[in-house]
Amino acid sequence: MNVAVVGGGAVGLSTALALVRRGASVTVFERDTLGSGASGRAAGLCYDAFADDVDAAVAADALARYRDMGLFEAQPYVWVARTKSDATAVREQITQMQENGVGVEALTPAALGDRYPALETSGIEVAGLARDAGVLDPDEVVATLAETAREAGATIETGTPVSLDSPATVETANEARAFDAVIVAAGPQTKPLVADVGVSLALKAYRAQAIVTEPVDATLPSFYDATREFYWRPKGDALLVGNGAHEVDPTDWNPDADAEFVTRSLDRVEQTAALTPACDRAWAGLCTATPDGAPLAGQVADGLWVATGWQGHGLMRAPAMGNYLAADVLNRPNPLSEHLPGRVDPTRFDGSEEFAALDDPTRDWDG
Numbered sequence: 001m002n003v004a005v006v007g008g009g010a011v012g013l014s015t016a017l018a019l020v021r022r023g024a025s026v027t028v029f030e031r032d033t034l035g036s037g038a039s040g041r042a043a044g045l046c047y048d049a050f051a052d053d054v055d056a057a058v059a060a061d062a063l064a065r066y067r068d069m070g071l072f073e074a075q076p077y078v079w080v081a082r083t084k085s086d087a088t089a090v091r092e093q094i095t096q097m098q099e100n101g102v103g104v105e106a107l108t109p110a111a112l113g114d115r116y117p118a119l120e121t122s123g124i125e126v127a128g129l130a131r132d133a134g135v136l137d138p139d140e141v142v143a144t145l146a147e148t149a150r151e152a153g154a155t156i157e158t159g160t161p162v163s164l165d166s167p168a169t170v171e172t173a174n175e176a177r178a179f180d181a182v183i184v185a186a187g188p189q190t191k192p193l194v195a196d197v198g199v200s201l202a203l204k205a206y207r208a209q210a211i212v213t214e215p216v217d218a219t220l221p222s223f224y225d226a227t228r229e230f231y232w233r234p235k236g237d238a239l240l241v242g243n244g245a246h247e248v249d250p251t252d253w254n255p256d257a258d259a260e261f262v263t264r265s266l267d268r269v270e271q272t273a274a275l276t277p278a279c280d281r282a283w284a285g286l287c288t289a290t291p292d293g294a295p296l297a298g299q300v301a302d303g304l305w306v307a308t309g310w311q312g313h314g315l316m317r318a319p320a321m322g323n324y325l326a327a328d329v330l331n332r333p334n335p336l337s338e339h340l341p342g343r344v345d346p347t348r349f350d351g352s353e354e355f356a357a358l359d360d361p362t363r364d365w366d367g
Contacts, residue, residue: 001330004029004170004177006162006193007185009039010138010315011307013145014322015183020152022330027179028154029170031161035142037187041285042315043210043242044141045222045233047077047133049104051096054339058320060102061336063132065319069148071141075222075234077133078112080124082227087125090226094128103131118218118273133222135233138315145318164197168303181329185307187314188250188286190296199300200351202291203309206358209244209257209284211265213277220273230268238280241265245312247357250286257282287312289357296346297321298328305329306346 001024005016008030016026030036046066048059066072081087090106097104107129109121115129146156165171169178184190188205195201215237222233230243244261262279270276290296290309295317297307307325310317320336327334328341342348 001025001180003027003329004179004182005185006170006182007037007187007190008034008146008156008158009037009185009187010035010042010141010145010318011310011322012183012185013142013149014318015185015307015325016154016156016322017145017149017152018323018326019329020149020154022326022332024326024330026149026154028149028156029160029162029172030156030158033158034146034156035139038285038287038310038312039138039142039315041210041283042138042312043231043233043240044136044138044235044315045077045133045231046072046136046316047130047222048102049077049079049097049128049130049133050102051093051100053100054343056097056100056102058317058336058340061320061323062317063134065323066136066141069144069319071136071144072134073136075133075135077130077222077224078107078116078127079224079226080112080127082123082125082225084125086227090126090128105129105131116220118220118275120272120274129221135222135235136315141315141318164193164304167197167301179303181303181305183305183307183325183329187308188288190288190306190308194300194304194306197301197304199304201296201300201306201308201346202349202351202353202355203296204289204355204357205248205250205253205286206245206289207248207253207284208242208287208312209261209282210240210242211257211262211282212280213239213241213266213269214280216275216277218273218275223272225268225272228268230265232269239269239277241269245287245358248286253284253286255284257284291349291353291355295321295344297325297344298341298346300346
């Protein structure tokens with residue numbers, strides 16, 4: 001098959017790589033530079049701590065593929081609850097994860113403090129620890145996927161904005177090119193691209209923010225506070241701190257972090273780890289959301305597939321979902337195909353749904 005992939009982020013490149021490895025002829029179209037969208041602004045968290053068995057299977061598949069590529073750096077992931085209701089939910093999640101074979105355990109505040117003395121554990125009701133979690137370097141992920149896909153035979157065209165002349169026809173500034181299949185993995189731009197050929201997606205964009213601190217002198221895990229709703233991950237000898245999300249118009253948004261968000265993030269680090277680093281750099285990026293928190297990944301018209309709606313976790317799931325999409329396009333078997341299609345079918349919505357992009361940040365697909 002002759003396949004076009006629109007979007008040069010982690011998902012698009014993973015899909016392209018999986019396709020060429022199965023014998024397809026693949027051209028990737030990226031309007032800017034590779035990883036210039038959500039992938040290049042991602043936090044790089046990577047874990048399998050999901051209570052749902054399908055979510056856990058996707059995450060485990062992705063982690064294994066990142067390990068095989070040498071892109072995965074082991075880093076335990078801790079999430080905590082500070083209220084009774086949140087603590088009950090965390091304990092239930094841990095039990096379900098353990099039933100799914102995920103390597104997690106519950107920790108008391110005292111046990112958490114023993115493992116990580118720099119953490120301020122007062123006010124914490126319970127903590128979960130995911131032992132097999134890790135972190136990724138987004139730039140390294142994109143570069144490695146692109147290099148490997150090129151070596152396998154994919155053509156990658158950057159600086160090439162496109163539109164769809166038909167579901168399987170990609171139009172550049174110079175020509176219209178027909179393909180056997182087109183996969184649009186262009187983040188928020190997926191929606192207007194496929195709208196040109198009559199496909200409506202239930203998709204919204206939201207803006208998430210992050211900072212990287214100056215170096216800190218402490219040993220810390222990746223960390224998510226389910227009650228205060230923020231996270232951090234070690235990044236070299238510093239911390240990457242994130243959240244500050246809100247719904248935006250994807251055609252009119254600020255890629256710079258808000259001053260208030262920077263101040264609040266540093267305050268949270270001080271409150272949680274008794275550290276007082278300054279901010280080294282900060283930014284914002286666009287993420288995509290769907291009504292139920294699960295992505296839109298599959299066929300939407302004859303010859304046309306989409307891959308979007310990742311709730312900020314596209315990088316984490318990219319190699320697993322790219323492999324799944326490639327198998328779907330080529331009608332090949334895939335281990336995830338038994339249960340995943342109904343979960344991520346992009347036609348499960350008609351595109352007219354009204355929903356809030358950040359309605360429920362505790363859903364499994366949100367992490």
